[in-house]
Amino acid sequence: MKVLFIASVERSGSTILQNVLAQSESVFAAGEVRNLWDRGLGDNRPCGCGTPIRECSVWTSVLREAFGGVDLVDARQMARLRDRARARHVPTLRLPFGKTLVKHRLGEYPEALVGVYRSIASVSGCEVVLDTSKSPLLLPFLVGHASFELYVIHLIRDPRGVEYSFQKRKVSGHKRLKDHSTAKGALHWILMNKAIEDVLGRVDCMSMTLRYEDFTERPRECSDIILNWMGVESALPWTNGVSLHMTPTHTIVGSPHRFNTGNVAIRKDEKWRTLLPRENASRAWRIAGSFAKRYGYQES
């Protein structure tokens, strides 16, 4: 069994990457597993298959195997433990005994998460479990686990593209973003990517860095590279270089793109170049630009 974890800033295109890889018969795309407890089980949001999580036959089987049944999951406790450690705690890992401290805070959470991964593999029969949870903090507690190999993709998107996506959601009235500002977003972009780099520098696992822009420009080539890297042989149902036939997934939580099915073309979204106000684009670049250059991004 292999676990493929996508670590990234939000709004970096992880759902599109997930949707493509999910079309391999060897990959089970689980979505943002970190949100299984509250947004998944608590709010009973729709699974990628359209059925509420608590009624989805795949997730009920997974949770029965991992916890004895959907109603036996102490979802509130799991969410509480998960929230005890966030990406901002990554610097703690550098301190003497820092890892022990974070592990203590997380309690039974890492083992419960591993139990969910194992059950997904067992129920689905898939070789790879794909988790798009993004936050890197749990990675040190997953690496070296005897029951699976860990692969991590550090997915990066131009900070101005991320900012445009956040602004669109803020304008549409997304509650969580009412205090969002370009400066906050750009700082978060730096801190999160730095945290992912820090963690990946400390854990012994297979990892690669992938830019959203490269993936969406050459989706077929990039997904082939990823599947080969993990030793997965099954081919994806591409109908040409950029389109593939998508069937429903069983992803929990994520962008609405996860419901896309049928013949779907993967296209690079760079609307920020024309639609993000120049002032916001300049501010995002002034703050995050020098860090973004290390990933090959240019000012214009």
Ligand SMILES: [Zn+2]
């Ligand atoms: Zn489902």
